[in-house]
Amino acid sequence: MSDLNFGADLFSEFDRLQRQMASVFGGFPSSIRSGPFGAFPQINIGSTDDSIEIVAFAPGVDPQKLDVSIDKGLLSISGERGSAQPESTGDDMRTYAQERFIGTFRRVIELPQHADPDKVTAQYTNGCLTVSIGKREASKPRAVTVQ
Template sequence: MSDLFFGTSLFEDFNRLQNQMSSLLSGSPSSLRAARAGTFPHINMGVTDDSVEIVAFAPGIDPTQLNVTIEKGLLLISGERQNAARSDNAEQTRTYAQERFNGSFRRAIELPRDADPDKVQARYANGCLTVSVGKRESSKPRAIAVQ
């Protein structure tokens, strides 16, 4: 026989603790660059010597419904994602789970100071929006001749 006795199930206690921690931390991201739950589209962002590269994962969107603008150092991606193709008996179907986001969205991404808003290219292929923002010439590395 064990000397330890818990009035409730140990798993219930851990579950309650986990729920309390989740609710406590749910309002703040885990890092400065972390996205909140439900943020769409998800992005990857990186830099090269010549540009800032952003890839937004936005499958199932008509490229004509995407808007990409730069305003005050922010790259803004907005658009609308329509419902996926539905069956003929859609009005009789009651949805009880939906994991795919549908509707309007807007995502603002802060660009580095050396990004040049006059050098932007955007292309959409295979569900990914790739935006390339060139860097200002003054910010690129250059060799200095020593005399």
């Protein structure tokens, strides 16, 4: 007979165990995919044969307040998003819930070794910041002729 006794809801027990493990290890994410829910901006990362493509979803951010930099193999995206609420018209507005992120933010992404920091472009369109980082020539796939 087992010494483990789980309640009727096994998933709630797994959730409790996950929270306990997170508190033991300080709650730090182990990778970009395990970052905190609601991290801003949300990102997608992909690649082509020639480049690494990163899309950061940052609606409501002034492109002039975005900073994109690469240092020691890390891509840093930082900026600030202000409030979308109109200025108060003299009446004191009480906020009961606020789900939209407001304030400064910073996301850091570790780049693969084959990323070329000299070949970077960034473009902000329709609330999406697209960063394209070229790959080093030595890492690109190439055909080898069999003799």
